[in-house]
Structure formats: C-alpha cells, structure tokens
Amino acid sequence: MQRQYKAQRGLNTGLLLLFGQIYQVGLNNIPPITFATLAVNIYLFLQPLKPLEEVCISVSEGFYRRDWHRLYLSAFHHADDWHLYFNMVSLLWKGIKLERRLGSMWFGYIITLFSVLVGIVYMILEFTLAELLENPSFIQSCAVGFSGVLFALKVLNNYYHPGGSSSLMGIYVSNKYACWVELIAIHLLSPGSSFAGHLAGILVGLMYTMGPLKTIMKACAGGFIFPTVFSQQRNNNNPDYRYSGYASNTQRDYNPYTAGMNEEEQVEWAIRNSLNDTGNSARHYHDERRPYGFWLPPEEPSHEELRRRRLQRFERW
Template identity: 35%
Template sequence: LSVTMYRQRQQDHRRTLGVLLLLNEILRGAPVPPITLAAVAAQVAVFLEMIPFLSSRYTQSLCLLPNRIMKRKEWIRLFAPLIMHADDMHLYYNMVSFIWKGRRLEPLLGPIRYALTLLSLAAASAVITVGVSSLLDDFVPGSNYSSQCAVGFSGVIFALKVLSSTYTPEDVWLMGWLPVPSRYACWAELILIQVLSPNASFVGHLAGILAGLLYTMGPLRWIVDGVASIVEGFIGGGGRGREDRDQRQRGYDSASAAPFEGGRTWGEERGGREGYERYTGGLSEEEQIRRAMDESIRQRRQPNYGWNYE
C-alpha cells in the first residue's frame, strides 16, 4: 500500500467519522420524525457526494456569496449551500441540533406544515443573509461581508430555535453553567458561537434568527398557513386540517402572548408533550448535544475504525 493511497484512506475514514457518529445518534436515540429524517438524509447524501452537481468540488462555485448573487444573479447560491457542509463534524453537530428541534417541532406542526416551514425559513434566511451583508458593508467601515463564502444549515437551525423558544416559552436553556430564559437563548447562542468560533458565519446565524422572528411575528407563518391549507385540502385533509390549524393557531397565540406566565403551550394542551417526550426521550437540546459530543469523544478514542487522530 503506497503512502499516497494510505493517506487517501485516512482522509476518507476521517471524512466519514461524523456520518458514522450521526448514524449512531439516530439509531440509538428516540425516533426521528419523517420530514426531519428526510432532511437529514438529503444532507448526508449531499455530503457523501451522491448528488454529483453538489459535490465538494463545487463548494466554491455554489457557496452563499452575496456579491455574486447580487451582481451576477447566481440564484442557485441562495439554496444549494444550505444543504452543503464544510466537513463531517460540521455536518454532525448541525444535524444533531436539527434533529433535536425536529423532534420537538414536527409533532407540533404536523409533517406538511413543518416541511413548508423548513422551506420558508431556508428561503428567508438566505435572502436575509444577502440583504444584511450588503447593509453591513454599506454602514460598517472596513467590513467585507458580501465577499464571505458560507455553507451549512445553521441559519435554518437558528430560525427553528426561535420557533422552539416561542412554542415552549417556559423553558430555560443552559449555556454551559449559565441559565438563559428561552426568549433570549438564540441571541445568547449567537454571541457564544461567535466568541468560541470566530470563523462561524455571524451574518448567516443572525439571518436565521431574523427569519425565525418573521415567522413567529406573522408574515412567514401566514404564507405557510395559506399554502398548508391548500395542500391539506388537496390531499384530503378537509375539515380536519382546518380544525387542527385553528387549534394550533389558538395555542400559538396564547404561547406568544404569555411567554413567561407558566401556562401550557399548544403542544401540551393537545398531547404534544407526550409526542415531544416520545421523540426526544425527555432530554433537552443541550443534554442531547452534550451526549452526542461525549459519544464523539468516546468513538474517537476507540481504534474500531482503523485510524488515529492527532
């Protein structure tokens, strides 16, 4: 075996470690709802280069680069990079966080509405990233955000965190040892990630939060509700779909109106808490990610895969 071939195998093994850890997390954890699982599978397929035109060799030509989108109208850059990742651990940690949010939100919204919500948040976060980058370049001296290339699902994940915080306003999130009220968790995480990882896309994460606020404050949610009504009626949801939608709307409004009054959310009133417990095993996002990180460290220490890490 030549040195070149050996190094190539080492690189291939390292490239798939995050995928193996993610698969392990899915198989040994609570059930993953179908739309969430399909979204994860699609992103894993892209990372493993099962979709040729989205392979890693095209990352530079497909990444979300605001100045190319605005000047050359390269619209594919708005959407393709959202399901592409820089490396296996980038994919792994994003998907662990996404799975937790999907386990919480998909049973509450239902698969059709959740799928439409993901699409709307993806589009909104990408467009907002371009707009915010342009504004910052205009008003912040020396900034060059429009020339920063980004890939990853983090913007959508931040948007989902806003939704999760709205539907479960009584939650308290732990940022390490510091308890943070659910309402402010996404902002605290935005700052924390930027401190710990300066190369992270600050604008992309901020755009995700703003997209989440567009949904929770009305505009995006109204669009999703309208399209969901049509789809549910077309596939035979009929009156039941309208009834569910009305119940969700009442629960959403009550959760938004009294974020810290300790009242039950829509999910708890309609048995959603049982569904949430079934999908999450009762673990918070931080607990699940911490467990995944512990498993990652444990797996890295084992020689089962036949390679070592420095």
C-alpha cells in the same frame, strides 16, 4: 453557516457519531420530514452536487452574478464532518419536537421556505454591513451550512414550547433569550462561523412568530396545508393553541360504584334498604357502613326507652 471551509478527507468521525445518534434515537422515532432532511444533508455531504465554492451563498455570487441556485444549495452543504454532525444533531432534536407539534406537511413547508429565506436575509445583512462599514469583504463573504435554518427553528421551538432554560457553557439562560446568547457565544468561540448567517436565521424565525410571515405562508398555501392544532394550553392570545378544558368537561365513569343507576335511583335504593334492614342492632349502626354511598340511621328510641337508659347509666356510677 460556516464561512471557512476545507476539503473533506480522511475518516469522517463526525459522520460516524451522527449515525450513532440516529441509531440511539431510533428510526421509528424520527418523523418523516426530519428524517428526509437528515438524509438529504448526509447524502450531499457524501456526494456533493458541486464543490463548496460553487454552492456557498454570498452577495457577490448570489445577487450580483444572479446565481440563485445557491439560495437553496448552500443550506444543505457542509464544510466538514463535524460541521455536519453538530448541525444534524441539533436538527434531530428540534425536528422531532416541531414536526410532531406542527405536522409533517407544515414542517416540510417551513424547512423548504426557511432554507431560501435565510439565504436572502443573509445577503441583505452582509450588503448592509458592507455599506455601513465601507468594507467590501462582506460582499465576498461566502457561507454554507444548515445552522441558519436551525437558528430559525430554535426561535419557533421556543415559541411553541415556551418556558424552561438552557445551559450554555454551564450558565443557565432562559429559552426566551437562549438564541441571542448562543449567537454571541458561537461567534466568540468559533470565529470561522458566520455571524450574519446565524443572525439571519433568528430574524427569519422572528418574522414567523412575531411578524407577518406565518400569515403569508398560510395565504400562499391556499388552504391545502395548515399547521396542526393541539389541544393544550399555552397562551390565551396565541391562536395556534386551544385549551381543551378536559378537567372541567370530562365526565368520569362511576358505573362500577353505582351499578349504572342515576342519582334518584340510588336514593330510592338506599332508602328501601334502610327500611328493610330492621334486624341490625345499635352496634351495627356505629361500627358498620352500608355498601352504598350514604345511609339512614335507625329509628330514634321512644321516651320510655330513653328514661330506662338514663337510669341504667346512673346505676353504673
């Protein structure tokens, strides 16, 4: 979310770079809800429904004046082309991973609900700050942009794809804490960004991953929408993951090696071939293996044959 905004004018370099990124990824590789969300944000940037000062969300406009339309309009409007570019590139990466993981229906449900919830939590935070600090400017602080929702999606992405690390200004941070470090870094490097808006996104994400929000969403869906469950191992305590046990349960196909015979038939075939192969010499016994997996040695020599071989060995010495 962005607190300070300006008129959109001149060459939209950020928009051109965004189109380049989308082309590089490929339209066929972008899931439908992610693509639709990109399209809505781009369209409303080029053809905004209202001026930014009439769609931004604040305690004053959203709560006191009951302009509830701002709750969903504010998330899909951006201050300038670079604001749009950075948010949409982030959405492109997160959306592809999460939509493939959760399914398009559930991911669309998340985008729709989170866009409104982030605005609600943002107003609660700004109202709390105004009361605690006795500073009425927080009541008037107005924000636009999709970055609050993106922070919520970042929390979900770290939940469904745990582990790994992210590079923030050359410093590698565990993905578990990356959203908090990014929250502080953006606030320090870009004072015009909305700290409360980004924090609202993180809190909404935590409400989903650690709180009751996901359960409430499932109950409200009435059984018509469910997150997709993949057969992969994440955590024994996570109900969204089920380990398939592929390595222990899957039978390999050995037919090319056994000619379709079961174990008993293979043993019988091996014994029969061993008994019938009486023409092989001792040299074949040592130097040549049968085509099947195991085989029987030739008959043991008689006592007289052993005595003869010992005499020959002594003669050579």
